[in-house]
Amino acid sequence: MIEYALLFAAGCYGVALLLDLWRVAIGPDAADRILALDTMVINMIALLVLYGIWRGTATYFEAAMLIAMVGFVSTVAYCRFLLRGDIIE
Amino acid sequence: MSFVAEIFASIALVISGIFGFVGSYGLVKLKNTLQRLHAPTKATTLGVGGVLIASMIFFYANTGQISVHELLITLFLFVTAPIAANFIAKTYMVRNLRQEDLPESTGDFGWSIYDDPPSPGAAPMEHLK
Numbered sequence: 357m358i359e360y361a362l363l364f365a366a367g368c369y370g371v372a373l374l375l376d377l378w379r380v381a382i383g384p385d386a387a388d389r390i391l392a393l394d395t396m397v398i399n400m401i402a403l404l405v406l407y408g409i410w411r412g413t414a415t416y417f418e419a420a421m422l423i424a425m426v427g428f429v430s431t432v433a434y435c436r437f438l439l440r441g442d443i444i445e
Numbered sequence: 446m447s448f449v450a451e452i453f454a455s456i457a458l459v460i461s462g463i464f465g466f467v468g469s470y471g472l473v474k475l476k477n478t479l480q481r482l483h484a485p486t487k488a489t490t491l492g493v494g495g496v497l498i499a500s501m502i503f504f505y506a507n508t509g510q511i512s513v514h515e516l517l518i519t520l521f522l523f524v525t526a527p528i529a530a531n532f533i534a535k536t537y538m539v540r541n542l543r544q545e546d547l548p549e550s551t552g553d554f555g556w557s558i559y560d561d562p563p564s565p566g567a568a569p570m571e572h573l574k
Contacts, residue, residue: 358503361455365496368462372469372488379472387478387537394529395472395485401518402465402496409503417514424518428525435532439539439558
């Protein structure tokens with residue numbers, strides 16, 4: 357039964373990634389694109405943990421943690437660049 | 446893996462999948478940028494939270510040990526999500542709204558995005574003296 361639940365959740369997150377990609381494509385503002393990329397990072401974390409459950413290993417938690425950190429830093433860096441024209445003043 | 450644990454993990458997975466989808470659907474569906482800021486918070490909290498709860502139940506039922514990696518990821522996401530949302534909102538403000546259109550902010554430093562940053566030697570902590 358958990359196989360079907362895993363497939364359902366992975367399908368939901370796959371469709372969600374496509375919708376995020378659509379928002380990245382149509383914009384219209386840079387803030388929308390940053391928000392959509394941030395959401396893509398969140399969805400990828402969920403997909404990585406789902407894959408870890410599917411394979412039955414705990415290896416993918418470290419990858420998910422790293423992606424969470426890199427996603428946060430890149431979101432802040434992109435916003436900072438648009439706000440001040442510079443990332444570290 | 447026991448049947449009860451499997452049922453709870455499956456319920457958490459289905460709920461998280463639905464919320465992850467709803468978050469991104471709202472991101473496409475809502476009309477305004479600041480409205481769209483609202484939708485993906487569902488994917489952050491309930492979506493990822495549901496997946497991580499399912500993962501904790503699964504690994505506890507399989508190995509008998511409680512793993513804390515999931516709690517770390519959840520904690521990190523809960524700490525960073527408001528900061529990222531604040532930065533995105535300020536990016537939208539500085540690019541699309543003018544200071545005259547906004548109400549007065551009640552803080553000492555105004556909206557802080559329309560001014561230059563305070564220069565290093567210019568009495569930075571005046572109000573503390």
